[in-house]
Amino acid sequence: MRHHITLRIGPATFRIGSAWRQPIEQLARLYAAYPDVQGAIADFTVRLQPTSLLRRFVRPSIFITGDHGLADAAPMSLAHGLLAAEMGMNLQMALGWRRHLLLHASSVEKDGRVLVMTGESGSGKSTLSALLGERGWRFMGDEFALLDCDTGAILPFPRLVSLKNRAIDVVTGAVGEARMGPLLTATAKGDIRHMVPRADAVARMDEGGMPALLLFPRFGHAADVRTLGQGEIFMRLTQASTNYVAMGEPAFTGLTRFVRQVPARAIDFASGEEAFAMVDRLWEELA
Amino acid sequence: MSAALLVQVLRDPAQSGRLDAEGWNRLLAAARAERLIGTLAYRLDDVAVPDAARLVLTDAKRDTAREGQQALWEADRAADAMRGLDVKPILLKGTAYVAADLRAGQGRFIGDLDILVPRNAMPAVERALIAAGWEWVKEDPYDEAYYRQWMHELPPMIHVERDRMIDVHHTVLPLTARQTPEAAAMIADAIPIANGLYILSAEDRIVHSAAHMLADGDMQGGLRNLWDIHCLLPDADPAALDARAARHGLARHVGQARRLAGALYGDGARLTLWDRLVRARLLARNGWGQESRKLLVFAFYIRSHWLRMPPAMLMRHLWNKWRKGHRPQ
Amino acid sequence: MPDLNATTAYRRDASDAVATCILNDLTLFYHHRSGQTHMVISPVPEIMERMDDGAPVTAQAMHDRLARDFDLGPQEEAIAEIAAHLDALVVLGLVRPA
Numbered sequence: 225m226r227h228h229i230t231l232r233i234g235p236a237t238f239r240i241g242s243a244w245r246q247p248i249e250q251l252a253r254l255y256a257a258y259p260d261v262q263g264a265i266a267d268f269t270v271r272l273q274p275t276s277l278l279r280r281f282v283r284p285s286i287f288i289t290g291d292h293g294l295a296d297a298a299p300m301s302l303a304h305g306l307l308a309a310e311m312g313m314n315l316q317m318a319l320g321w322r323r324h325l326l327l328h329a330s331s332v333e334k335d336g337r338v339l340v341m342t343g344e345s346g347s348g349k350s351t352l353s354a355l356l357g358e359r360g361w362r363f364m365g366d367e368f369a370l371l372d373c374d375t376g377a378i379l380p381f382p383r384l385v386s387l388k389n390r391a392i393d394v395v396t397g398a399v400g401e402a403r404m405g406p407l408l409t410a411t412a413k414g415d416i417r418h419m420v421p422r423a424d425a426v427a428r429m430d431e432g433g434m435p436a437l438l439l440f441p442r443f444g445h446a447a448d449v450r451t452l453g454q455g456e457i458f459m460r461l462t463q464a465s466t467n468y469v470a471m472g473e474p475a476f477t478g479l480t481r482f483v484r485q486v487p488a489r490a491i492d493f494a495s496g497e498e499a500f501a502m503v504d505r506l507w508e509e510l511a
Numbered sequence: 512m513s514a515a516l517l518v519q520v521l522r523d524p525a526q527s528g529r530l531d532a533e534g535w536n537r538l539l540a541a542a543r544a545e546r547l548i549g550t551l552a553y554r555l556d557d558v559a560v561p562d563a564a565r566l567v568l569t570d571a572k573r574d575t576a577r578e579g580q581q582a583l584w585e586a587d588r589a590a591d592a593m594r595g596l597d598v599k600p601i602l603l604k605g606t607a608y609v610a611a612d613l614r615a616g617q618g619r620f621i622g623d624l625d626i627l628v629p630r631n632a633m634p635a636v637e638r639a640l641i642a643a644g645w646e647w648v649k650e651d652p653y654d655e656a657y658y659r660q661w662m663h664e665l666p667p668m669i670h671v672e673r674d675r676m677i678d679v680h681h682t683v684l685p686l687t688a689r690q691t692p693e694a695a696a697m698i699a700d701a702i703p704i705a706n707g708l709y710i711l712s713a714e715d716r717i718v719h720s721a722a723h724m725l726a727d728g729d730m731q732g733g734l735r736n737l738w739d740i741h742c743l744l745p746d747a748d749p750a751a752l753d754a755r756a757a758r759h760g761l762a763r764h765v766g767q768a769r770r771l772a773g774a775l776y777g778d779g780a781r782l783t784l785w786d787r788l789v790r791a792r793l794l795a796r797n798g799w800g801q802e803s804r805k806l807l808v809f810a811f812y813i814r815s816h817w818l819r820m821p822p823a824m825l826m827r828h829l830w831n832k833w834r835k836g837h838r839p840q
Numbered sequence: 841m842p843d844l845n846a847t848t849a850y851r852r853d854a855s856d857a858v859a860t861c862i863l864n865d866l867t868l869f870y871h872h873r874s875g876q877t878h879m880v881i882s883p884v885p886e887i888m889e890r891m892d893d894g895a896p897v898t899a900q901a902m903h904d905r906l907a908r909d910f911d912l913g914p915q916e917e918a919i920a921e922i923a924a925h926l927d928a929l930v931v932l933g934l935v936r937p938a
Contacts, residue, residue, distance in 0.1 A: 225799050237563070239536055241799050265532045265563035269540045271799055291543045291800065322570040454863035455879060462877070469875065472577050473859065476870040476877055480861040577875060584874040588933060644931070673876075 225271065231313075232261045234370065234381040234429050235323060238313050239266035243274050244284065247305030254306075254384055254405050254418060257426050268292075268320060270312035275299045288312045292319035304408050307416055310386060317368055317381070318466040324370035324379060325475045328464040331369040331378055332361035337436035337511060338378040339503070340369050340486070342464045345413070348443030351391040352499055354419060358398050359500065363425040372432065373471070373478030376485070379432040382425045384418040392417045394496065436511035438488040441499065445492035449502065452490055458483045487511070513541035514734060514796035518775045521547070521738065524554045535564045537798035544800035545734045549575030549618030575618045579609040582621040585675050586610060589626060590707050592643030596635055599709045601627040601701045603680065603719065607710040608739070615742035619735075623667065623676040627711075629698055630681035637665060637679070644671050683719050692722060692759035713746040714755040721768035722761050725789075733793045734775075740768050741776040849896035849938035850926045852888070856934055860885070874933055886910070887925055888934070896938030899923035 225241030227248040232238075242248050270290040274280035284302035288311055297315075300308045317326060329342035330353035339361070341349040350366040357363025364380035371378055384405065387395050392415060396404055405418035440452070440460065452460075461479060462468045468475045487510040493499040516538055520527050530538060542548040552568035552575075560568065582605060590600050601607075603625040608616030628636050645668040654666070664680040682694035697719070701709040711719060717740055724736040756765035771790060773780035782790065795804040858869040858878075867885040869878045883906065890905045891897060897905075899922045903912065912918040929935035 225801075263532050265535045265539075265561055265567075267563075267567055269536065269543075269800055271801065273801065291540065320570075322573060323566070453865040455866040458863060458868065459879070470574070470577065472573075472875055473870055473872065476859065476861070476868070480863070480868060483863060484861075580873070581875055584933070587873075591933070591936075594937075673874075 225273070229255075230261050230264055230266055231255050232259050232264070233313070233383045234365075234379060236268065236317060236321065236381070237261055237264055237266045238268050238270055238316065240270040240272070240309055240312065242272040242305070242309070243280050244272070244286075244302055244305060246302065247272055247286075247309045250306040250405065251309055254420055257420070257423060268313070268316035270309065270316060272305065272308050272312060288315065290316055292316050298412070300411075304411050304416075306405060306418065307386075307408050307411055310384060310418070313383065314367060321370075321467060322471060324372055325471055325478050326465055326467045327369045327371060327461060328367070328466070329369040330366045331364040331380070332356045333364055333380075333433045334361050334507075336433045338364065338369075338433040339437045339439065339507065339511070340378060340435050341439045341441050342369075342461065343441050346388075346443070348441050348493070348499065350385060351387065351395065351443075351496075352441055352503075354385045354387065354391075354395050355398060355496060356500075356503065357422055357425060362428060363421045370432075371435075371478055371482060373474040375432075376434060376478065376481055377432040378435050380425070380429045382421045382429050384420060387417050387419055389414045395419055435482060435486045437507055438482075438486045439503070439506070440488070440490040442490070442492045443499075444494065446494060447498050447502070448490075448492040449506070450490040452488055454483050457488050513537040513798040513800075514545065514794040517541040517545060517547065517551070517796075518734065518794070521551060521554055522776050524558045527555060527558060527560065532561075533798075535561065539564065539567055540798060540800035541796050544796055546620045546732060547735050547738060549620060550735075550738060551618070553618040572618060575620060578621050579605075579616065579619070581675075582606040582609055582624060585624040585670075585673070585677070586626075586708055587706060588643070588670070588673075589624060589640070589677060592639050592645075593636060594707075596632070596639055598628050598632045598636060599698075599701060599703075600707070601698060601709040601711060602704075603627055603711070604723075604739075607716070608742075610708055611704050611710050613742065613746070615739045619739075623678050625678045625680060627680045627683070627694070627698065627701075630694070633665065633679065633681055640668060640677065640679070644673075645669065645677060646671050648676070683722050690722070690760040690764075692718070692761060696758065712755075713743070714748070714752045717743050717747055717752060717768070718756050718759050718761055718765055721756075721765045722759070725764040725767055730789070730792050733789075737768065737772050737775055737793070741772040744769065744772065847898060848923070848926075849898050850891070850902075850930065850935050851896045851938040852891040852894055852934070853936055854894060856936070858888070858934065869934065871932075871934060876932075878932060878934065883910075883922070884925055884929070887922065888929070891935065899926060902926070 226243060227245050228241040229248050229251050230239050268291050272286050272288060275285045275287045279285040285299040286302060286305060286308045287299050288297055288308050290312055292315060327342060329340050330349040331338050331340045332353050341352060343349045353363060353366045363382060365382050366385040368381045369378050370381055399419060403420040408416045489506055491502050493502060520538060542551045548571040552571045555568060586602055586606050593600055602610055605619050605621035606624055608619060648667050648669050663682045663684055664678050667676050667678055669676050683692050684690055697711055697715045700712045702712055703709050720736055720740050724733055756762045767786060770780040770782055770786055774782055795802055797803045856873055858871050861868040866879055866881050886906060887902060899919050902922050903919045906912060926935060930937060
């Protein structure tokens with residue numbers, strides 16, 4: 225394809241091709257501090273291609289696909305090209321990664337031990353991980369936590385953090401403009417802005433840690449902490465994994481061990497400060 | 512053309528030795544797009560491969576092994592659902608190759624479960640599958656009527672819990688196709704394998720595969736079909752294959768499939784002008800895994816429908832499809 | 841339909857072996873052959889365990905085996921419930937008609 229870039233995030237290498245210049249330039253700027261892997265053999269190919277030949281020029285419309293794709297993926301406007309590239313990479317991981325169990329979860333690390341947070345979109349897991357990453361924790365990922373089914377360790381996947389709507393101002397205030405990508409307005413998920421993780425998160429992106437606490441955060445509710453049965457935790461985690469079935473028995477072994485060994489709580493909170501206090505307290509008590 | 516590179520390496524794995532990183536990227540993208548990455552992985556077992564590529568290939572082997580196992584489970588479930596019907600479930604395509612441990616099944620991606628049953632057994636089979644949890648994929652009434660009236664299979668069904676599709680065929684080509692293979696003869700000569708399941712005879716497997724690729728399809732997935740045929744050919748007796756193909760009215764198709772398989776994966780073959788056009792279509796894939804030569808690909812899409820339907824019906828069908836926004840990719 | 845006369849026999853095939861994991865509130869089976877994970881609660885694990893030998897067993901016979909270790913209450917109801925569980929396991933493919 226006319227424009228392309230190769231990126232490595234944690235254990236996965238992506239070759240991204242685009243019919244347009246802009247998305248590749250934006251990726252190059254935001255991933256400038258990541259390892260230089262130009263010319264490497266990639267795990268995945270991502271393609272940002274026009275929905276039709278005409279659409280390359282007139283009201284350009286991006287179809288996201290690659291080694292793995294969804295036939296009915298909705299096309300995106302070129303103005304959201306950076307988001308399209310990120311979604312393309314996520315799509316490859318979600319549908320194609322087989323070396324670890326993929327949990328739709330954010331994760332941060334302290335003293336070699338890992339806090340995993342999982343929940344639906346809008347639960348606050350992404351924002352929470354981004355902000356914890358500025359408060360003494362090492363940011364490991366806001367979207368996917370990779371569980372090594374042999375060792376039980378969680379490995380980082382520290383791609384750009386994707387912030388939505390209200391979270392954008394909060395995080396921009398905390399990290400400063402220099403680490404923020406362009407504001408993408410009126411996407412299917414509202415406004416989106418990407419944040420570059422701290423340098424330590426990128427420098428240590430090959431370094432995993434053993435999981436010590438699992439949280440199910442829920443933003444926008446009165447403060448509350450609940451315990452959950454192991455059966456419910458297992459079920460929620462299989463639902464939060466895109467490759468549990470595809471991984472077969474190693475995933476069963478790895479995930480049941482995780483559920484039996486890692487203490488877990490569901491937490492509700494109404495503000496960031498409340499969430500930090502809860503995380504600190506639960507980490508102190510349980511991890 | 513990266514599909515050409517893929518074909519070269521499948522034919523002679525040692526050719527991968529000359530690839531740089533960019534070459535590997537092109538090879539892997541083409542192999543994935545053609546759903547031949549698992550096959551490629553097995554072919555490259557005994558040659559030196561860069562570490563990064565080996566990881567991708569190992570993933571593909573594991574993936575196809577698991578898919579094969581799951582396909583066998585679906586076959587087991589279908590056989591279980593048909594228990595007591597006195598109908599032999601004949602496995603077709605990928606599931607058959609894996610179930611019989613044929614070379615064509617090694618590393619092969621398997622999508623839906625395809626089975627062949629006698630036409631007069633269809634209503635009973637349909638009822639038994641529905642009782643066991645399969646249901647119609649939500650179709651619009653036009654598609655449903657089209658299937659029932661003209662196709663060689665039931666409309667696809669999906670299992671409500673396992674989310675896997677089954678295609679129940681009563682013959683091997685659409686009823687509108689110009690060729691009319693003798694399904695009854697194929698069924699009569701089917702071979703029992705383990706667990707109450709059957710597969711087609713060695714010759715009929717090739718006839719079926721060639722019919723699918725050349726008479727039915729728009730050549731999507733054609734490189735993999737030809738690889739299947741390349742792997743199936745050594746099991747068939749050449750004279751018996753000729754006789755069988757003639758009996759089913761598919762001598763021309765089988766002949767072309769043999770020439771193309773020989774030209775692409777074997778020791779070479781003399782190709783006709785039409786063979787060369789088909790080969791060009793099969794190799795239309797660039798280093799990013801995209802289909803190139805759009806016009807040629809589109810021509811084959813039109814042709815696949817023209818082969819199956821009389822022209823007036825084709826117009827009606829395409830009109831109905833396009834009105835709903837469907838376009839060939 | 842549960843077989844109330846309890847004459848239907850069931851068995852577990854060696855090829856349908858499962859890996860078992862007990863969590864605090866339920867039991868998980870990983871069925872190698874289908875790649876499916878099943879979540880079950882009592883009395884299903886107890887029934888499965890008592891079919892490990894692979895020999896055919898009716899709901900009646902299963903009732904007698906379970907009754908050695910558990911108080912099952914009125915026999916007729918217990919047999920009907922066991923038969924329903926066995927039929928459900930047949931649908932999942934973990935148990936086969938003998």
